[in-house]
Amino acid sequence: MSSDEIIASDDPRAQALDAALARALSPPALPLGFQLRLQAALARASAGPGSRAASRTHAQREQRERMAELDADYLRLRRRTLGTLIGGAFAAGAAVAVVLPWLQASFGANAIYVLASAGALLGIGIGTASWIGRVRIPNPFERF
Amino acid sequence: MQSAPADAAAQDRDIVALLQGGVPEAAFQRTLARYQDKVYRLCCTLLRDPTAAEDAAQESLVRIWKAMGSYDGRASLSTWIYAITRNRCLTAIARRRELASLSDAAVEAEAEAQVQEVDAGGSEPQDMSATLRELVDLLPERYRRTLLLFYYEDRSVSEVASMLGMPEGTVKTSLFRARAALAEQLRRRGLDDPRDWLEAGR
Numbered sequence: 001m002s003s004d005e006i007i008a009s010d011d012p013r014a015q016a017l018d019a020a021l022a023r024a025l026s027p028p029a030l031p032l033g034f035q036l037r038l039q040a041a042l043a044r045a046s047a048g049p050g051s052r053a054a055s056r057t058h059a060q061r062e063q064r065e066r067m068a069e070l071d072a073d074y075l076r077l078r079r080r081t082l083g084t085l086i087g088g089a090f091a092a093g094a095a096v097a098v099v100l101p102w103l104q105a106s107f108g109a110n111a112i113y114v115l116a117s118a119g120a121l122l123g124i125g126i127g128t129a130s131w132i133g134r135v136r137i138p139n140p141f142e143r144f
Numbered sequence: 145m146q147s148a149p150a151d152a153a154a155q156d157r158d159i160v161a162l163l164q165g166g167v168p169e170a171a172f173q174r175t176l177a178r179y180q181d182k183v184y185r186l187c188c189t190l191l192r193d194p195t196a197a198e199d200a201a202q203e204s205l206v207r208i209w210k211a212m213g214s215y216d217g218r219a220s221l222s223t224w225i226y227a228i229t230r231n232r233c234l235t236a237i238a239r240r241r242e243l244a245s246l247s248d249a250a251v252e253a254e255a256e257a258q259v260q261e262v263d264a265g266g267s268e269p270q271d272m273s274a275t276l277r278e279l280v281d282l283l284p285e286r287y288r289r290t291l292l293l294f295y296y297e298d299r300s301v302s303e304v305a306s307m308l309g310m311p312e313g314t315v316k317t318s319l320f321r322a323r324a325a326l327a328e329q330l331r332r333r334g335l336d337d338p339r340d341w342l343e344a345g346r
Binding site: 018027031037038041045 | 180181184185197203205272273274276277280292295297299323326327330338339341342
């Protein structure tokens with residue numbers, strides 16, 4: 001339908017106003033980048049709720065697997081620590097049983113103090129090494 | 145040679161045929177080519193804000209794409225597309241009102257600024273096109289929308305009626321009243337000579 005049906009053709013004022021409006025009111029053009037943003041929006045929409053649900057299930061399964069691995073590692077670490085402690089205690093007892101006769105022969109009544117001091121020094125050494133490792137102090141002996 | 149409305153109807157029939165033939169992707173691509181400009185113009189007209197219009201147009205087109213498979217042909221394709229677009233715009237307007245109600249002071253300040261802007265514009269000489277656009281913006285909303293879409297859509301009453309979801313008779317009445325109001329405003333500004341009006345855009 002043309003504007004002639006709206007405007008009486010014999011009314012020059014109406015025709016002039018129609019022409020003026022046609023010139024003044026130009027349609028807005030699509031903004032720059034509209035197509036790109038629309039394609040992105042369509043791609044996001046095509047992911048859809050079904051796909052999002054699948055992603056969530058996948059992420060939950062991954063999280064469960066990771067938690068199970070962490071639990072297994074923790075248990076392994078505790079077992080290893082316990083094993084080290086028991087093994088260390090047996091090794092220390094064996095070492096004392098082997099070394100004590102020699103110490104008694106060398107130091108007499110003071111052998112027990114010497115043994116205690118050696119144990120204390122060993123403990124301090126192990127503690128210090130552990131502390132150096134934890135606070136990441138450069139180890140001066142590392143290069144040797 | 146086919147007339148423009150017949151050509152448009154044929155294009156819509158092709159799109160519907162593609163949909164019924166089970167190729168919604170191709171149907172949507174043709175829909176985009178034919179309607180994306182019109183959807184954006186309708187959003188611009190209803191929302192009066194290019195940024196909000198772009199958002200609403202994109203949301204509308206995404207919805208159209210999602211719902212393409214469920215189009216049953218009861219309404220014409222254009223009516224269906226424009227109804228989705230209008231609904232998105234109405235949602236955007238409602239959301240904007242909710243936000244505005246949270247900040248009455250800001251809204252008042254903005255309204256005050258707009259009034260001052262209009263006052264300032266009225267005292268300075270400006271070209272006829274700018275005057276016309278300003279007067280169109282001051283028209284009652286239903287007249288403004290009808291008038292803008294009428295000229296955006298190559299003066300097609302049926303297209304405007306479809307876009308706004310109203311009968312063609314109502315569109316014609318709105319156009320008639322909008323023009324009468326504009327002519328009266330021009331007369332009040334001392335621009336009563338039709339030769340002045342034809343200076344618009346020159």
